[in-house]
Amino acid sequence: MDPARALRDIAFQLERAGEPTYRVRAFRQAAGVVDRLSAEELESRVRAGTLQALKGIGKATAGVIEDAWMGRVPAYAAKVSEADLPDGGPLRAALRGDCHTHSDWSDGGSPILEMAEAGRALGHEWMVLTDHSPRLTVAHGLSAERLRSQMDEVARVNEAVAPFRLLHGIEVDILLDGGLDQTEALLSRLDFVVASVHSKLRMPAREMTPRLLDAVANPHVRVLGHCTGRLVRGQGRPESAFDAEKVFTACRENGVAVEINSRPERLDPPMRLLRLAAELGCDFAIDSDAHAPGQLDWQVYGCVRAEQAGLAADRIINTRTAEDLLAR
Incomplete structure (x- = not known):
């Protein structure tokens, strides 16, 4: 051994x-x-x-x-007792990849290659690396220069793990005015963009709603990440307030998937909002938001919640091939 x-x-x-x-x-x-x-x-x-x-x-x-x-x-x-995870059912079996993962380039704990190898070992065909953008300094967000350097590292990793494919993305901060925390030129060079709110989570709904609407209207955005920002463990954190019907309708109209964040402390969005987004015709991304290799397996939590909301595999963008995912 x-x-x-x-x-x-x-x-x-x-x-x-x-x-x-x-x-x-x-x-x-x-x-x-x-x-x-x-x-x-x-x-x-x-x-x-x-x-x-x-x-x-x-x-x-x-x-x-x-x-x-x-x-x-x-x-x-x-x-070491394995976590008592559900098997994720047919939806987990249908997943080809994970749209939201982190490495030690920002606040993850493992190198990019190790994360990619773990994703491949779980049976994925592809995975998106989405380290944080620069304003999230607490998470060691990537400056424009570091993001460009990461592009070269992703290319090297892809040579090592082929035919598995590591897509290069970013979890970009949604700024207070709804803008994104990276230049349009750099965002256009990336394969995939997850946009999330990490600051001023308690702003009034009358301000948060247009903030989210402007973000999902950006043509580079593919996924709205952990939309309420809630935390359900430890001291917890309440949901952000916004007009969910308007935001989810905008997601549908702009081709932006609503993330089903699978981290056990998030499980975001709450079931009532998940069901609302489903009723409004949104697509979804079941993501681990993994910051370490072992957390990639947390997607099963999102699969269970998607099934509870009555979602079929064709509503989940993770079930697509990498080529189909990029052909938006």
Whole structure:
């Protein structure tokens, strides 16, 4: 058993179960340390019991390495209980990709290549990388210069993961006036744009409604992300107020999909708004909004909610091929 693979598998399961980031990071960092060791040094340290002398390897991760090297199922893996996720049913089986994901270029925890490889391992044909735009400094949003540099990195990753396809996108902030937090010239070079509100979430509906309407009218926008901004876990956060009928009608008329955000702390939009958007004829994107590889599997939560709203696969843009997705 490959020790580095065993460490990364445990990290994936921890992420999937929503475990704390520091714990996941410990296993991924240890895997990186193992990657840099020669087979001879790894064997020597396992036999001598000196793995913990290496920076980045602690008691738990050393135990996993030793078990894997000896051909045993790591004892720690038995302690990691998989999240009790639903299977997602026919809708999950119909999904070809994920329109909303993040890497360590903004506020994600893993490199772009690792996210792409995880998406491929889940059976996706494609995935959209949508790191944040510059004004979201708390999330290390990408300046125009960094976004251009990321284009080159996405091209390199695509060479490594073909025929899986990583589309280059952005989760662009919707500004207070409804404008988008990136230049039109750069947005036109991207494959895909998710537009989301991250600031002034409590503004009155009379101001939030035109803000959202202007954003979805932008021809570059393909998805309206987590439209109410609510959080349903921890201290929580209430929904943003806006005229949902007007906004969802505008989404339909402009060919913008309403996102069914699958993050367990978001589950946005609420079911009453999801059903309203369905009744109004909107298309939808079932997205993980993953910030780590193990979170990509959270799409199943969105699939369950889409089924509850009576949505068929032909209303979900993730069921399209990459070519069809880009042929808008």
